[in-house]
Amino acid sequence: MTEITNFRGETTPNSARDQAEAEVADLIARVGERVRAARQRRGIPRRVLSEISGVSPRYLAQLEAGEGNISIGLLQRVATALDHRIEWLVGEDDPWSSDAMRVADLYRVAGMDTRAEVLRLLSPAPSLAARAGRICLVGLRGAGKSTLGQRLGAALGLPFVELNDEIEDQAGMPVAEVMALYGQEGYRKLEAQAVARIVATHDALVLAVAGGIVAEPETYKTLLAHFHTVWLRASPIEHMERVRAQGDERPMAGNPEAMEELRSILTSREALYGRAEAQIDTSGQSVEASLSQLTRLVRERGYLD
Known part of the structure; x- marks a missing residue:
């Protein structure tokens, strides 16, 4: 099996490297899909998300297409603009089926009195x-x-x-x-x-x-x-x-x-x-x-x- 040497002088099989690259590609694709889904669910055009987050429309388009190798700092801006925690964008569990996502959706359509009571109870x-x-x-x-x-x-x-x-x-x-x-x-x-x-x-x-x-x-x-x-x-x-x-x-x-x-x-x-x-x-x-x-x-x- 062909091996490569990493920056510490250790050898890593090509198969392990390929697996690591595949996992990174999956992560980037997952993040892009969730950003796009969250934006569409909230009815926010990409140009508006760009204005709120400070991330360029071109970068957002690449991100949603699973082609953007976005930095943690910029991803945090996008998450904040979408009113989500950054963990929600990168986690492996399906966010759409989680209790937290259901609570978030119910909160968004609730009246202001209900929202105030939820916030009082939770924080x-x-x-x-x-x-x-x-x-x-x-x-x-x-x-x-x-x-x-x-x-x-x-x-x-x-x-x-x-x-x-x-x-x-x-x-x-x-x-x-x-x-x-x-x-x-x-x-x-x-x-x-x-x-x-x-x-x-x-x-x-x-x-x-x-x-x-x-x-x-x-x-x-x-x-x-x-x-x-x-x-x-x-x-x-x-x-x-x-x-x-x-x-x-x-x-x-x-x-x-x-x-x-x-x-x-x-x-x-x-x-x-x-x-x-x-x-x-x-x-x-x-x-x-x-x-x-x-x-x-x-x-x-x-x-x-």
Whole structure:
């Protein structure tokens, strides 16, 4: 039997090498199949998954075809964007027949009250003391985080902070330049550092964060543990109209499928936003009505106690 020498100077039969290569090929094919199946089950176009995960559409296409030798780091991004653990993508057991997968599917179609009860039962809530008087508004762009956050802070006598402003102060440049120079990964590192710094320096404030922060597991975990989080919801149409009302035409410029992409992003992040402690739907409401509802929620739930 022909043998080869490995990097340790040991000899390995060709048959063992062939078996190892076959196992790697099977793993890559399995991962690709599960990524494609998970994306299709959630109704997320590949271009939207690319935007959420930061992995190029071409790379995702190769991955789903079983041809992509993806790195662990990039695979983690894809898993996070699909709201799955990375073990689910690489494990040998059939995930579609597992109890965990069934629970996940039931959770996605459950009402918000049921979801909240499931989360309460499965994960102990951080102590109120750890959250202090910190309030964090999460949600997609156009939900009203900046407008309502600023007014809520004024009404409660609390400082209002935009996380992106903190990132810009730390980086010494606008967020757009941070993204251009350091990419998504560099921005996320600065984002995590900014959250940690705010927790260390503020016992009470109102914080507004970028919509994609919920897709960063560790950073979002820090928010949930140290802030009373409120998800500001709105319909896709209102999200788009509010962004355009601010004078930003980029969402629609040269992109006739922008609304479809927006709906897909909302769908893909719904379970993540749903982990927030509370939520308010601002659809069809005036700023004053939404502010009144938000202020009442903060007071009734004792977020400042």
